[in-house]
Structures are given as structure tokens and as C-alpha cells.
Amino acid sequence: MICLVSIRDLQAEQLRELLHCEREIIRMVPGLIRLAWHESLAGALRSLQDMAERQVGRLATLLDASGSEATAQVGPALDGMVAEFASSLWAEEPHQVLDAAMVIELHRLVHVTIAGYATVIALAEAMNDMTTARPVREMLEEVIDAEHALALIARNEVNPDGAMAGVPDEARRLGLGLEWTDFST
Amino acid sequence: MSLNTLQDLLVAQLKDVYSAEKQITHALPKMVKTAAHKSLADAFSNHLTETEGQIARLEEIFQYLGVSPRGKKCHGMEGLLSEGAETMEEEGEAPVIDAGLIGDARRVEHYEIAAYNATIAIADILGEGNIVKLLTQNLEEEKAADEKLSELARTEVNRDALNSAVAAQNT
Numbered sequence: 001m002i003c004l005v006s007i008r009d010l011q012a013e014q015l016r017e018l019l020h021c022e023r024e025i026i027r028m029v030p031g032l033i034r035l036a037w038h039e040s041l042a043g044a045l046r047s048l049q050d051m052a053e054r055q056v057g058r059l060a061t062l063l064d065a066s067g068s069e070a071t072a073q074v075g076p077a078l079d080g081m082v083a084e085f086a087s088s089l090w091a092e093e094p095h096q097v098l099d100a101a102m103v104i105e106l107h108r109l110v111h112v113t114i115a116g117y118a119t120v121i122a123l124a125e126a127m128n129d130m131t132t133a134r135p136v137r138e139m140l141e142e143v144i145d146a147e148h149a150l151a152l153i154a155r156n157e158v159n160p161d162g163a164m165a166g167v168p169d170e171a172r173r174l175g176l177g178l179e180w181t182d183f184s185t
Numbered sequence: 186m187s188l189n190t191l192q193d194l195l196v197a198q199l200k201d202v203y204s205a206e207k208q209i210t211h212a213l214p215k216m217v218k219t220a221a222h223k224s225l226a227d228a229f230s231n232h233l234t235e236t237e238g239q240i241a242r243l244e245e246i247f248q249y250l251g252v253s254p255r256g257k258k259c260h261g262m263e264g265l266l267s268e269g270a271e272t273m274e275e276e277g278e279a280p281v282i283d284a285g286l287i288g289d290a291r292r293v294e295h296y297e298i299a300a301y302n303a304t305i306a307i308a309d310i311l312g313e314g315n316i317v318k319l320l321t322q323n324l325e326e327e328k329a330a331d332e333k334l335s336e337l338a339r340t341e342v343n344r345d346a347l348n349s350a351v352a353a354q355n356t
Contacts, residue, residue, distance in 0.1 A: 004277030007346040010285050031355065058228065075271070077292065080264020088188075088197075097188045106302040107262060111299035112292045118335065119288035126343035154303070159310045162191040 011132070012066060013124045014106060016073030018116045019059045024078055025052040025109065028085065038097035038161070040153050048106070048146055055139055062132055071182055077155065100162035103154045110147045117143060191307055195316075196252055198304040203243045203254045205262035209236050212266045216286060221279035224340055225287070232330050239323045246316050265293050269271060269342060280345040286336045294331035 004010050029049040036042040063070040085105045089098060117140035124133035188194050221319040222224040223235040247254040269289040275282060301324035 004272075004275050004281040004285055007281055007284060007343065009277070010281055010288070010346070015287070061253035076267035077261075078262040078264065081261040083260040083264070084201075097191060098235070099195055100194055101188060101197075104194075104300075107299040107303050108296050111295040111341070113337060115291040115331075116270070116288070119291055119338075121347075122335065123284065124340045125339075126347050136298075143277070146192070146224070151306075152224055154306055159306055162194065163310050165190050174223060175353055 006183075007123055009065070009129060011120060011127075011129075012063065012068040013073060014120045015059055015063050015066075015068070016071060016075075016114060017075055018113060018120070019056060020072035020074055021078055021109075021113050021116065022052045022055045024082065025049070025071055026056065027081070028160070032089075032106075033157070034101065035089065037096065037099050038153070038157055041099055042158055044149050044153055045106075047149070051146055053141055055142075058135060058139060062135065065131070076106065077112070081105075081112065082109070085099065094165040096158070096161040096165040097159045100154065103150055104159055105146065106150055107154075110143060111151065114140065114143055114147065134135065189266070189335060191311060195259065195304065195311060195313075196250065197252075198300065198307065199243065200254060200257035200298070201259045202300045203240070203247070204257055204259040205300065206240050207286060208259065208262050208266055209293065210240070212269060216269065216290070219273045219282070220285050220286060222337070222345070223342060224337055225283055228330075228337060229331050232347045233356055235326050235330065236268065244321045246314065246319055248314065261296060263295070264295055265289070278346070278349040280342060280349040283342045284338065284346040287334050287342055291331055291334050293318055294327050294334065297327045298324065298331065301341070309344065 004013070005146045026049060029045050029052070033042050033045045033049075036045060062071040088105055117136055120136050120142065121133050124130070124136065188197060211234060213229050213236065217226050217229045217233070244254060249282060269286065272282060272289050274287040275285070301320055305317055305320045305324065308320060
């Protein structure tokens, strides 16, 4: 059990949780790149991995500078999200739907890190610790950019292709994919 | 659950977010009791009422689709709420624990924001305007709840957490 006596204890705990999260992203992404059917999604995943590697280095630097050990804080939150990933992605599913499901799970993971970085900034600002707040704000902005990139890929490519999954070839050729959908079954 | 079409994915996401909201209604009462700041307890309490309304909207969607809302557990939310439960069990200064609870609650809100954004995008491309409308109401409430938590941290809770640590050092 961690003892939260000071706001600095809490900041260190938050930074360690983020370190764990970014390391998990680095661990998971290569498998996701292999699964991704859309090249744009695979490209976004590669960018996400590069970003996570940069974040790990920056988080370790921040923890060192604050005199805290740069060890990852393992917690049930990320374990749950990883389990969600595993239950959502089945390689035998149509590739269009698999990509759409993957983007959704990535969005969730990225959004949770957004909340984490925003929390660290708020704590640092309360302590007037701009040495931490400034770099973490830069990290947050990069994560938000990654989230926007995923949203664009979903809207422009992955979801429209997903809408055509399971549509008979003839209907698809005639552009009838969306009209063919039937929720009653 | 087999995901052969985007409709399957829509239903799976709706079931997932339904499970998430149900789990939140079970977790929030303890968060209300634990929060040392009245403003934070009130924010959690108000969000509990909102969450019940969100569940009702989701049930309306399930009724429209003719499918059961049950059958999927949201493991992501289960993990996030376990993290919050751990914070509530931690020893330390009450204002610092409140600041930690805000961090945990903001992760929960962002998880939901991502879930609603994604589900709305799918419903939109499938031409399901009624579903989009109901889910957008839930999304806007989640965004407002996150903003409220952020404001409480900035204007009250983090400052008190800082002062409590200084006071503890001086005693």
C-alpha cells in the first residue's frame, strides 16, 4: 500500500502509473501492427509506438529529477484495459471490423493516458512546479494529437470500410451497403 | 462475441458501455462517503444521478434495437474502478487522497468519453440518428463531469492537498 502523505507522493504515483501505461503500449503495439489491415492504421500504430518510447524516456527523467524511483506502478486499471483488448480482437473476424474494434480500444487507452497527464499537470501547477508541468504539457499535447489521428482514420477509412463488412458483393457493388444493414436479426 | 459486421460492433460497444455505467453506479456511493471535500462528494453524488439517467437512455437504445443489454462485462472499467478502490484504502492525508480520487475519476470519465465518441461514430455511419442523439447526451454529461472534476482539482482540492502536507511537516 502506498502512503499518500503529500501531493508529491501522489505526483510520483501518477508518473509511475503513466510509465507502466506507456511501457504496455510499447509491448502491445507490434502485435496490433501485425493485425491491422489498413496501412493508415498500421502507420498510426507505429507513430504511437515511437511516441510511447519517447514518453518512457521523459517520464523516467522526471521521476529521477524528483528523487523518485523510475519504476512502473502496476495497477488493475491497465490490466483491465489489456483484458478488454484481448476479448475484443479476434483474428478470424472480418479485417474491416477488426480494425474498427482496434481503433475503439486504442481510443480508450489513449484517453486514459490523457487523463493521467492532465492530472500530473494539475498537481505540478498546484505546487508551482513548472519544471514538471511544462514537459508534461508537451507530452499531453502529443497524446492528444495521436488521439485525433486515430479519430480521423476511424471516420475516413476504418468505419466506412467496416460498414461494408458482411454486405453481399452485389449489394456492395451497387453501393447498397448501408441500406442492407438489418438490426432485427 | 462474434463481430462479423459493424452492427455487431455497435451492439458490443453498447453492451460494454452499459456494463461500465452499471459498475459506476455501484462504485460511486463509496466515493461519495470517502470524499473529504463536500464539493467533491456533491460532484460524485450528482454524477450518480446522471449515470442513472445515462443507463435509462442506453436501455431505450437496447429496446429500439430489440437486444438485451446484458451479456458483456467491461473489464476496462472493472480495472479502473479497482484502482479507485485502492486509492480509497490508502493511508495518508485526506486532501491528498481526494486529489488521488479526482485523478482516478478523471480516468473513468475519459474512458467513457472515448467509448461514447467511438460508439457515436459507428452509429453515425450506420445512419442511426436516434442512437447518435441519445449517446451524444451521455457524452456531453461525461465531458461536463470531467471538466467539473478538473475545476475542483484546480481551485480547491490540489491546493488543500499542498497545504495539508505543509501543515503536516510543521507539526
